[in-house]
Amino acid sequence: MATTVTLRRWQRDALIAFADRPHPDFLAVACPGAGKTTFALSAIRAELGGRSKPLVICVPTAHLKQQWAEAAARFGLHLDPDWHPHDGIARDMHGIIVTYAQAASARHHLRNFAEAGVVVLDEVHHAAADRSWGDGVFHAFQTADVRLLLSGTPFRSDDNPIPFVRYTFGDHGEAVADFEYGYGDALVEGGVVRPVYFPRFDGHMEWMDANGSIKEATFSDEIDRSDWSARLRTALDSDGGWLPTVLNKAHDRLTKIRKTHTNAGGLVIAIDHEHAREIAAKIAAISGVAPQVVLSDDPQASAKIDSFSTSDAPWIVAVRMISEGVDVPRLRVAVFATTTTTALFFRQAVGRIARWTPGLTTQPAYFYVPDDHRLRGHAATIALQRRHSVEKRPTPAEKKDPAALDNQEEQMSLFSALSSTALEEIATPGHDGIDPDEGDIASTAGDLVGHPFDLPPPPPLQGRSGNDGGAIPEALADIRSRFAGKKELRDRNSDRVRTISQILGWEHRAVNGELNRRSGIHRITEATTQQLQHRLTCADAWLEELTGS
Secondary structure, eight states, rough: OSSEEEHHHHHHHHHHHTTSSSSSSSEEOOTSSOOOHHHHHHHHHHTTTTOOOOOEEEEESSSHHHHHHHHTTTTTOOEEEEOOOOOOOOTTOOEEEEEEHHHTTTHHHHHHHHHHHHEEEGGGGGGGGHHHHHHHHHHHHHSEEEEEEEEEOOOESSSOOOOTEEEEEEEEEOOOOOOEEOHHHHHHSSBBOOOOOEEEEEEEEEETTTTSSSEEEEEOOOOOOGHHHHHHHHHHHHSSSSHHHHHHHHHHHHHHTTTTTTTOEEEEEOHHHHHHHHHHHHHHHHHOOOOOOOOTOOOOOOHHHHHHHTOOSSEEEEEESOOTTOOHHHHHHHHOOSSOOHEEEEHHHHHHHHOOOOOOOOEEEEEEOOOHHHHHHHHTTTTSSSOOEEEOOGGGGOOOOOGGGGTTTOOOTTOOEEEEEEEEEOOOOGSSSHHHHHHHHHHHOSSSEEEEEOOOOOOOOOOOOOOOOOOOOOGGSSSSHHHHHHHEEEHHHHHHHHHHHHHOOOOOOHHHHHHHHTTTTTTTGGGGHHHHHHHHHHHHHHHHHHHOO
């Protein structure tokens, strides 16, 4: 558990601003890789000051719940990422971690729990992805004393305001950040993020549109807006020539990087599940190593990401799963092979390869992209710190035709990709958002000199129904968080229940009920570590009675 933390300069300055905030809500905007989680956990410890208060972390995805739980444990904060609205809070946990979807659906439960507490909303712009989510999040956390809002990409182009964010014109206009630390700031400071370069590839694409017409164009050609998505989708077609050419170039770059950064990895962002598998087959043929494939409906997706992050495997292919907040610092090369062209998604994707790795004196990253004019524009503005802008809600007469909106994926019902050929690589000029001189400064600056900050003692445990501490047994001392230790104990308890059920022929529910009675536990989800250990002892004793051994 940390008693002193070394902060980057921006984290220290943001912590000072957070302590001096004039209102309950504090929006901290920092680029991906800057260290928002460390800042937030330091701010929580400082805010609590050793006092016990309800604590809730809200995140976009289930995978991030695990990352936050492990990071919080290093700060002496034990948070339950598996909380369910019908479960209580175990007495040896400080709080809970939920997703925005959970917060919206369990708004009434969370409102009661979070009252007068501290809430962290990570990547808070997700709360505006759906109006019902925003309303639910607002209701769930309206009664909290403190709301710390974090974002690396705090902008959208819609009329859904982000809950608890202040705007320049009431409920619309520009979001007002209480502290900002942009990608350009981080590059100048050095040792925070990597300089990212954007090798772009033109191509010659041929496709059949929904009307059966044969069309062809390069990315340099001026074509109707209605054909933009078809042209991009044709380039990304796995049977064409554009994608294999770019994958080969990207693998060559990764191979060179791995000569000095031996476990450096590459990421390909695919369109859908079938596309991801086709790309994986091509990478396997190029590299001789089958890449990890992470799909959004795979229950093992989080485990696969964790496994890849600690391995030295060269490539991973994902469909949206590796977006913002997922921390795989060894990623140095990425290929943008998806038709999602929004600025928000692009910036999130760039953030996956921008995280600085301590100990390396030079570490540029490379993002291989189609030379589509939308992606070219996003790359050109990547160093600018943009804010979420909420449009004033139009009257029905003013509403825009959805077909005329930029950056929207089109329905490709009768579309058919015919062929694609990659043309020469386009060098990244300075106007693509990363000045070459700026990149040189960042790549040679080395690791940052930190600012030590003494943390107040961690708060006492929640103790909603008592407080018995619940230390982790010595056998589980190497587990990174109390939650992980408790999960191990629950798994052991489940093994005993299955064995006893097989011996007696009882249903699992009946065995669980008897074990709870013998161990004095009302509900296993509310059990402390010590109570789970005691229940395991009771199960072993029962097994001895049944087997005579």
